[in-house]
Amino acid sequence: MTKSFTEMTPALKRRHAAETRFQWLGRLAILLAIGFLVIMVASIAFIGVGALRQTHVALDVFLDPAEIDSSKLKNADYDGLVKASLRKKFPEITKRREKRKLYGLVSSDAGYTLRERVRNTPDLIGQTQKFWFLMSDDVDLFIKSAAPPDANEQGRRISNKELAWIDAFRSTGDIETRFNSRFFTSGDSREPELAGILSALVGSAFSLVVCFALSFPVGILAAIYLEEFSPRNRWSDLIEVNINNLAAVPSIVFGLLGLAVLLNTFGLPRSSPLVGGIVLALMTLPTIIIASRAALRAVPPSIREAALGLGASRIQATFHHVAPLALPGMLTGAIVGMARALGETAPLLMIGMVAFIVDVPKSVVEPATALPVQIFLWADSPERAFLEKTCAAIIVLLAFLVLMNLAAILMRRKFERRF
Amino acid sequence: MLRSKSLFTVAILSAGALTAVSNAAVARDQIKIVGSSTVFPFATTVAERFGKSTDFKAPVVESTGSGGGLKLFCAGVGDAHPDITNASRRIKKSEVEKCAKNGIKDIVEVKIGYDGIVLANSRKSKRMELTLRDIFLALAKDVPDGDGKTKPNPYKTWKQVNADLPDVKIEVMGPPPTSGTRDAFVELAMEGGCKSFDWIKALKKSDKKSYKALCHRIREDGAFVEAGENDNLIVQKLNANPSAFGVFGFSFLDQNSDTVQGSKISGVAPEFELIADGSYPVSRSLFFYVKKENIGSTPGIKEFLAEFASNKAWGPEGYLADKGLIPMSDQERKEWSMKVENLQNLSM
Incomplete structure (x- = not known):
């Protein structure tokens, strides 16, 4: 009598095996689901974390009193002042096309940033002051990626000339990546470096x-x-x-x-x-x-x-x-x-x-x-x-x-x- | 239990109060723009700059597609309807009539520049040199069989289409029929290649319907894949599949020039200068339309137009060119900015 209880009959064995099998299948299903979730979130987070940092560049801008009418601070050509300071830094660039590339290093927002600074402290007019500006999205991506540039110039968004300019800024410590608070404090923009949520x-x-x-x-x-x-x-x-x-x-x-x-x-x-x-x-x-x-x-x-x-x-x-x-x-x-x-x-x-x-x-x-x-x-x-x-x-x-x-x-x- | 009871009352009361507050409506103090998704990046760029550099609020820009935008635009005059609609094609006569029926009699047309449509592949493969006829033969549903009739498209590889092309499977990803890019691609590239057969060209005069059916229909046997409206997706798929081609607007090629390359069409590469001077064959004009009736009531429309039609925006060195807009020639820009300044009415 006792024997029939303790010894596993084949039927009982099958039933136990079925249960174990089901449990393992269940665990596998859960594992699979968790795995997919982790892969998805991790890959998104891996790319997304880049948006939390942003590259800034320091420029010495001369706030020319001839350009800024102190009674109409809003309307001065601040973009022009930023461009002038870039030209001053790289006086060897004279061709139109190259100049455009040079101006493109800095975000299009630079003029507005400068305007706000001057409107807050009009005393700066007439001085040469160091200002930090955002860099444009392509430069920003390149600097943050930290990868060595592709040997083939066609295979990247940054040309050899731009690389040389970036290195010039880097050598004087004028490029910094900082926490991107703008992402949380501003609205949408067409310029990726300015866009916020x-x-x-x-x-x-x-x-x-x-x-x-x-x-x-x-x-x-x-x-x-x-x-x-x-x-x-x-x-x-x-x-x-x-x-x-x-x-x-x-x-x-x-x-x-x-x-x-x-x-x-x-x-x-x-x-x-x-x-x-x-x-x-x-x-x-x-x-x-x-x-x-x-x-x-x-x-x-x-x-x-x-x-x-x-x-x-x-x-x-x-x-x-x-x-x-x-x-x-x-x-x-x-x-x-x-x-x-x-x-x-x-x-x-x-x-x-x-x-x-x-x-x-x-x-x-x-x-x-x-x-x-x-x-x-x-x-x-x-x-x-x-x-x-x-x-x-x-x-x-x-x-x-x-x-x-x-x-x-x-x-x-x-x-x-x-x- | 008392505590949860008061929590309950507070929840209901606050909910009710919020509903009451939210009922006050305000008059519109900013421009509303709808329309083409191709013009969207340009219109939004101008809108943003306009908001930053003037005291007006930045206009709200919705991407509804050219047809959807004109439908909203023509629905009526006043605050509830958009002031401006973007279009990647010209307004149709039927749309002008619909506008007129709803009280919109004065429309200002503004051409802003050109957009090139490219057939691109990954930089990992060789750059292709195609003619419009190659594109038509590779992608049409029916092709000429050599003696004045048509047969279902038998071509599987580019080499079968044209012996000079590589022996690669035909695989093209493009936008769905709802897209303006698709319309333009069909009208310019497909029809252009189609017309290169003399008997089909003759067909246009005798039987316009079957001409259109022949020239505008894209094959549905899997060689042309409708990849959705998201051009970024197509670019990514090209990177994954070097033998495939993608159809999209020039601005996406411009922004991804490190990974994809545009095929030469009729010997001309899709480059900024070549599209601007009209030698690249697959390019179209971009427009927007302004409702004159709203100019008095919505503040800032005139100033917005001035910003759009300024050289620092739409000129060859302007910020829209940086975003991939192909500018008009100096002469053309002058003409259109005159029209904008005078708020000249649309003439069909």
């Missing part, structure tokens, strides 16, 4: 605020009504089926709805985070309603019954006892929905938020873009240096998604009650 970030934030402000109250009120008050009949079944279907509707459809109804019928401003937020709210509503209903259902009926038993009305039982207990679950649903909205581009395409916008928006009715849209626009730009900007922006977007999901988890941990 602030306007997209603010646009995303405005859209999400509008989205939350609309979808959260509407969503949880709808969920509370459907779960606690509505009678169960054919109508409520129909509504339920429709909400579940809406959750699966492709997001571009909501964009078309926004174009047809919000822009064309109501005449709301195109490209504005207000419209973007409303469209995203429509998209997240079903998610929030479904999550909130699940949270309400998870509250034990005893709570509800106890409240009713002590004489509370149904609305008191719901709002004093059931809803507060379900709130953590509702908030989690809302945040997960918001995180999805943050990564959405398709609906924004239809309502004009895929646009080049330099100024940081100050309100929800000013034109704005969103983070994923900014990534899309940069990925589509011909300039090579936008690649690292694209990757850096992806990392920022991922960081926000992780933060939002983390917030959802923390909130659930803190407020959740188990029974």
